Amino acid sequence: MTRSTLIIGGGIGGLFTGALLSKAGREVTVLEKNAVIGGGLQSFVRFGEVFDTGMHIAGGLHEGGSVSRICAYLGIRDRMHLQSFDPRHTDTVRIGADEYRLPAGREAFVEALSAYFPAERTGVQAYMEALYRLSRELPLFELQPSGSVLEGHSEEFFLPVRDFIARYVNDGRLQALLAYLNPLYGGRGERTPACIHALLSVLQLSGPARLAGGSVHLAMLLREVIEAGGGRVVSGDAVTAVQSERRRLTGVTTASGRQWTADDYVSAIHPCSLLALMDHPEDLPKAYRSRLEGLPLSFSAFLVNIKFRPGTFPYLAHTGFCWEDEASVWQPENSLSHPGALLYMTPPEERQDAWARKMILIAPMAWEEVRPWASASRDEAYRAWKQRQAEVLLGRMEGIFPGFQGLVEAYDTSSPLTIRDYYGTRQGAIYGFMHDASHLAASLVPVVTKIPNLYLTGQNCSLHGLCGVTLTAVATAEALLGSGAVMGALHQQEERK
Numbered sequence: 383m384t385r386s387t388l389i390i391g392g393g394i395g396g397l398f399t400g401a402l403l404s405k406a407g408r409e410v411t412v413l414e415k416n417a418v419i420g421g422g423l424q425s426f427v428r429f430g431e432v433f434d435t436g437m438h439i440a441g442g443l444h445e446g447g448s449v450s451r452i453c454a455y456l457g458i459r460d461r462m463h464l465q466s467f468d469p470r471h472t473d474t475v476r477i478g479a480d481e482y483r484l485p486a487g488r489e490a491f492v493e494a495l496s497a498y499f500p501a502e503r504t505g506v507q508a509y510m511e512a513l514y515r516l517s518r519e520l521p522l523f524e525l526q527p528s529g530s531v532l533e534g535h536s537e538e539f540f541l542p543v544r545d546f547i548a549r550y551v552n553d554g555r556l557q558a559l560l561a562y563l564n565p566l567y568g569g570r571g572e573r574t575p576a577c578i579h580a581l582l583s584v585l586q587l588s589g590p591a592r593l594a595g596g597s598v599h600l601a602m603l604l605r606e607v608i609e610a611g612g613g614r615v616v617s618g619d620a621v622t623a624v625q626s627e628r629r630r631l632t633g634v635t636t637a638s639g640r641q642w643t644a645d646d647y648v649s650a651i652h653p654c655s656l657l658a659l660m661d662h663p664e665d666l667p668k669a670y671r672s673r674l675e676g677l678p679l680s681f682s683a684f685l686v687n688i689k690f691r692p693g694t695f696p697y698l699a700h701t702g703f704c705w706e707d708e709a710s711v712w713q714p715e716n717s718l719s720h721p722g723a724l725l726y727m728t729p730p731e732e733r734q735d736a737w738a739r740k741m742i743l744i745a746p747m748a749w750e751e752v753r754p755w756a757s758a759s760r761d762e763a764y765r766a767w768k769q770r771q772a773e774v775l776l777g778r779m780e781g782i783f784p785g786f787q788g789l790v791e792a793y794d795t796s797s798p799l800t801i802r803d804y805y806g807t808r809q810g811a812i813y814g815f816m817h818d819a820s821h822l823a824a825s826l827v828p829v830v831t832k833i834p835n836l837y838l839t840g841q842n843c844s845l846h847g848l849c850g851v852t853l854t855a856v857a858t859a860e861a862l863l864g865s866g867a868v869m870g871a872l873h874q875q876e877e878r879k
């Protein structure tokens with residue numbers, strides 16, 4: 383008889399895990415609380431434009447990239463709506479009044495940085511080699527079988543990112559510049575392990591992509607894979623309780639009162655949210671639960687979604703990363719008193735012309751900023767606070783593009799509270815648990831649990847983002863299907879082509 387799997391959470395992790403299991407012949411049911419599936423792939427319409435919630439820069443979708451290969455294996459790669467960044471100018475980084483235009487590609491990147499910092503060419507080359515060396519320490523990154531994530535690594539793998547960069551280049555400005563991607567991984571100079579920096583940097587150097595016309599399209603394709611395998615994705619019905627008997631999960635109840643049962647269960651939501659839903663959380667060891675509850679979280683963000691007056695602002699095939707000074711690069715969160723990182727991007731349409739219809743501003747932000755309203759009603763003071771935040775960010779854009787505010791037809795904002803409620807994530811943490819160089823092991827959560835038919839997936843297990851979560855989905859699916867089951871089938875399919 384076909385073994386059944388119930389997945390709690392229809393976000394990136396839940397859908398990729400469900401699609402991989404469906405492809406392997408499992409009967410899959412995914413339960414999603416929101417009306418729209420996708421989690422970080424959700425899109426929404428505002429002012430007549432489609433905006434994405436949590437997928438603006440997609441790593442691993444380049445030719446030969448791991449996400450691209452998994453999507454090809456699932457048969458959806460050719461139906462994705464991808465838009466490339468300009469490889470000669472993938473990112474603009476502004477630190478103070480200085481602007482740096484950075485390309486994709488290992489050699490081009492070294493050349494660009496060496497042109498800005500000629501005395502550091504040798505150091506930049508050595509840094510680049512170290513980045514790729516560290517990324518190869520994780521075979522899963524290239525869809526190769528691997529043992530323990532934490533064993534057999536170089537000492538550099540665990541170094542705080544600031545120390546790692548300082549080993550190779552001396553110039554303080556260049557050190558900050560090399561850390562410019564840290565808003566994409568919750569990076570902090572003294573805490574984030576070099577391995578996370580290396581993986582995200584290598585993904586960016588390989589050529590990131592954009593999901594054009596709304597990232598939710600990828601969620602729909604994954605749902606098709608699950609349905610083609612005889613499974614289903616049920617949206618708009620949150621799991622409200624998880625039952626167990628004799629240390630095995632026996633069923634879940636949803637907000638609508640429906641009861642679901644399966645042979646195996648995968649939690650694709652925040653592990654602490656799962657604990658809160660379980661009728662017998664004590665089935666999991668106390669030390670494990672305490673560790674999860676005590677783990678620090680990555681930062682949240684404040685977003686401004688902008689609609690431009692038609693034909694006034696050019697489409698940008700790059701992302702902008704801005705800081706007021708070098709020191710802020712290492713501590714990226716914003717508050718009214720501290721201008722941290724500001725990212726700007728013009729998301730592409732399926733048929734993109736020379737003009738941008740919209741822009742998204744993302745400013746990393748500490749949860750503390752919204753704590754006064756965390757469990758209170760969102761009152762006039764909250765609305766005024768949001769308005770001030772938006773004005774500060776729009777003012778920063780005016781400094782970069784004089785006349786910018788006159789081009790804005792309409793805008794709205796999302797705060798860490800929006801993110802918390804939308805994804806059901808703690809403290810609106812956009813990347814899940816924070817990774818700490820001094821005890822990386824503590825922030826990695828195995829996909830298997832002490833409950834034999836309960837598995838975990840999603841960004842809180844190891845790495846966030848499209849690539850991190852998709853690779854974790856492979857690990858989760860293999861935990862259910864048997865070691866090598868997904869990667870073996872994928873390699874065989876690739877060899878046949």
Ligand SMILES: Cc1cc2nc3c(=O)[nH]c(=O)nc-3n(C[C@H](O)[C@H](O)[C@H](O)COP(=O)(O)OP(=O)(O)OC[C@H]3O[C@@H](n4cnc5c(N)ncnc54)[C@H](O)[C@@H]3O)c2cc1C
Nearest residue numbers: 391393394395415421422436438439621806840841847848
């Ligand atoms: C503002 C923002 C910008 C981002 N930008 C990028 C980017 O450009 N590139 C990138 O790679 N990553 C980006 N990320 C990170 C990325 O979105 C996440 O790493 C990814 O979505 C995590 O996947 P997940 O499956 O763990 O969780 P999610 O995708 O959040 O999925 C969890 C799902 O579980 C559902 N859920 C929660 N509780 C329940 C329940 N009780 N019952 C049923 N369903 C439930 C949620 O509604 C959600 O759909 C961004 C995140 C944010 C917030």
